[in-house]
């Protein structure tokens with residue numbers, strides 16, 4: 001499942017992260033790409049620093065507080081985060097992300113945009129599958145979450161600048177189909193509860209979700 005989630009960052013955090021991102025030093029992004037992705041990657045990434053760690057900590061907190069992220073991704077660990085910047089024709093050609101990073105399995109990838117869609121031209125994140133390409137252009141503070149198994153690319157940024165935090169999540173539930181079932185049950189349980197309160201029907205759906213979680217977590 002690929003999902004766009006709006007307002008992951010509030011206006012205050014967004015402004016703080018934008019300011020912090022502007023004051024960092026950047027280096028060639030190829031250092032963190034895998035063997036084959038390196039050849040198609042042309043961007044800049046923030047160098048390691050305490051300020052960068054503080055940005056990632058803020059992002060981790062925002063993600064862990066977001067009900068949709070929790071329900072769709074079930075984050076167990078953040079395998080890696082990067083702060084990346086594209087400008088002047090920079091691009092990241094078709095690639096697949098590494099299956100493990102820092103010793104952790106990568107189940108979901110995300111891009112959290114720090115720039116508004118209208119401040120740069122190009123720069124769409126494109127998911128490729130056998131049938132069609134799907135292009136995504138995010139607003140500031142918005143994120144897309146997608147299975148790391150997906151082939152994808154970033155179109156060249158021909159004008160302006162695109163700045164985003166990208167990251168990889170190790171989920172409590174490894175199988176995307178199982179994650180989708182748990183998310184569907186979350187949505188159904190909440191809708192039942194909102195409509196009719198804590199009825200026997202709600203109890204059964206919630207119980208099924210809890211028991212499937214127990215069956216599938218850390219599998």
Ligand SMILES: O=C(O)CCC(=O)C(=O)O
Nearest residue numbers: 092097111125154164166
């Ligand atoms: O910037 C993005 O939206 C995705 C970048 C990407 O694919 C990567 O860093 O592996």
Ligand SMILES: [Fe+2]
Nearest residue numbers: 095096097152
């Ligand atoms: Fe990627």
